[in-house]
Amino acid sequence: MxxxxxxxxxxxxxxxxxxxxxxxxxxxxxxxxxxxxxxxxxxxxxxxxxxxxxxxxxxxxxxxxxxxxxxxxxxxxxxxDNLYFSYILQxxxxxxxKCPSFSNLNFDNIPKDPKERVYRILHYLNNLKGVEGFIYRHYTPASKDADGVERKYFTTENGMKIDAIRIQIQEWFENGYISEDEYFYLLASLLLAVQKIANTSGTYGAFNKFWDARSYKPLTLRYIEIIPSKFNHVAYNxxxxxxxxxxxxxxxxxxxxYNSRQYITNYHLLETIAKYDNPKIKGKTGIREYGDQERxxxxxxxxxxxxxxxxxxxxxxxxxxxxxxxxxxxxxxxxxxxxxxxxxxxxxxxxxxxxxxxxxxxxxxxxxxxxxxxxxxxxxxx
Structure with a gap:
């Protein structure tokens, strides 16, 4: 062929x-x-x-x-992959x-069908009230007050949505309401959504000076199709x-x-959203600190x-x-x-x-x- x-x-x-x-x-x-x-x-x-x-x-x-x-x-x-955001995607x-069941999350009138349950949960997350969290403070124009540097990775609205969704997913996981598979599924949906509204040219080594049209679109988590397989698979970080x-x-x-561009610097913001570990950041781009072992x-x-x-x-x-x-x-x-x-x-x-x-x-x-x-x-x- x-x-x-x-x-x-x-x-x-x-x-x-x-x-x-x-x-x-x-x-x-x-x-x-x-x-x-x-x-x-x-x-x-x-x-x-x-x-x-x-x-x-x-x-x-x-x-x-x-x-x-x-x-x-x-x-x-x-x-x-040694990057954590990649591990989430894996x-x-x-x-x-198979489709995550989210059986421990009980909403009113939540559907029994697993796929419909996922849609309902994504809808809930997409409609959370924004939170003035780490991403909002350091990677939206609000960073001018927090850090003295105005960063334009996300609009203030999308920055607050990222924080609200990331915090909610973590709380569900730590309280035992979602399993590991369900946790990584939701985080992957968030990462996929983030890269569709980020005000960057493709990497996160810098943000665009002017707002790209996609930046104004509301952050929206979407359903990830589950691909069944007769094989078992394993991921490492x-x-x-x-x-x-x-x-x-x-x-x-x-x-x-294949070239001299380090992934840890070019995708630092995805790594921060993935880990949500409130790292020390520096410079105009708000890059997270990293050691030689991460190069x-x-x-x-x-x-x-x-x-x-x-x-x-x-x-x-x-x-x-x-x-x-x-x-x-x-x-x-x-x-x-x-x-x-x-x-x-x-x-x-x-x-x-x-x-x-x-x-x-x-x-x-x-x-x-x-x-x-x-x-x-x-x-x-x-």
């Missing part, structure tokens, strides 16, 4: 069982650097072409969880296999080098940061090559699949050398062209490539 045919089938939600993957319409798009949403059909097509048969799929750097969600009907997915979009000894898999999919060595030109080799060498997998941007810190030849020295054989290389994020013209300069490397680890039989 050709690439466009695969895309058309996925977009229409057709031939789901034949393709064995989740249709793109059921995968929430999340504004994040390096998202693989637009090339998921290409990755699937290449795995099929290589005749890779496997049971378990380790998504080493999960990010927005789109890859793990896409493959959750095809494999038992193990996902990981728990909701990958791990959960760890540094990958602390996880290598814990995970054995058939396929290890590596999609690391990714894969964003360091000096350290990325050694880190890549250490990762490839340490993974307990039969197949290694690597996604990497053609404009990344490492070249194609450097990656192939790492794979070869890391004990991989039968290395295959593909290049998937795609348009730059947010490009508004048709210049060839805006076409970049996504490299895809596939290899078999020596003595990789499980």
């Amino acid at each position: 050709e690439k466009q045919e695969v895309r058309d089938c996925l977009d229409r939600g057709m031939f789901d069982e034949a393709l064995r993957v989740v249709p793109l319409k059921d995968i929430p798009q999340f504004r994040i650097i390096g998202s693989k949403y637009n090339i998921l059909p290409d990755i699937y097509r290449i795995l099929e072409k290589e005749n890779i048969e496997a049971y378990s799929f380790f998504d080493v750097f999960s990010g927005s969880a789109v890859v793990g969600r896409f493959f959750k009907k095809m494999f038992s997915v193990i996902s990981n 728990r909701a979009l990958i791990v959960i296999n 760890e540094d990958i080098f602390d996880l290598l000894e814990k995970v054995t898999c058939d396929i290890a999919y590596i999609d690391p940061p 990714s060595v894969f964003c360091s030109k000096k350290g990325v090559q050694d880190a890549f080799f250490k990762l490839v060498k340490g993974l307990k997998a039969k197949y290694i699949v690597i996604s990497y941007n053609s404009e990344g810190l490492l070249s194609k030849n450097q990656i192939i050398q790492i794979l070869d020295e890391g004990g991989l054989r039968d290395i295959r290389f593909y290049e998937i062209p795609y348009r730059r994020f947010k490009s508004n013209n048709n210049s060839r300069k805006n076409i970049v490539g996504e490299y895809l490397f596939i290899g078999v680890k020596e003595n990789g039989e499980l």
Whole structure:
């Protein structure tokens, strides 16, 4: 099946069982650097072409969880990311296999049908009265009084709504009214809602000087479709080098940061909403303080090559699949050398062209490539 045919089938939600993957319409798009949403059909097509048969799929750097969600009907997915907001998305979009029941939340006339119950609970949260909490005080124009710096990440109304909803979800969880799965489901709905009304250009490293039209839309939590799967899935929130000894898999999919932009700085505000831990913040952008352990060595030109080799060498997998941007810190030849020295054989290389994020013209300069490397680890039989 050709690439466009695969895309058309996925977009229409057709031939789901034949393709064995989740249709793109059921995968929430999340504004994040390096998202693989637009090339998921290409990755699937290449795995099929290589005749890779496997049971378990380790998504080493999960990010927005789109890859793990896409493959959750095809494999038992193990996902990981050291950012907590990513862990929340993993728990909701990958791990959960059936609609949360919210059986311990008792509202008047709440429906018995699980899906209708979720709609009712989201409606309740969407209509909470705003609270002048941490997000309101530090990431809306109210920050001028609190910090002496006017920040325009959210309107005052949306900032107060974020606080009210985040506080209510936490209270329900701490009081035992919602389970872990229900907790992460609601938090994921909040994060997905936040990125639709944030006054940013795509990351949270800075806010827009002027208000974007989407910023005025009211924050609205929406229903997240639950994708059933015959497989069990697990999510981790760890540094990958602390996880290598814990995970054995058939396929290890590596999609690391590819340039010098640290995710912890570019998505600090999502991390703060996810944790809601009232961190110390600083500067014009209100960035949360973080330590060296939260910096990714894969964003360091000096350290990325050694880190890549250490990762490839340490993974307990039969197949290694690597996604990497053609404009990344490492070249194609450097990656192939790492794979070869890391004990991989039968290395295959593909290049998937795609348009730059947010490009508004048709210049060839805006076409970049996504490299895809596939290899078999020596003595990789499980």
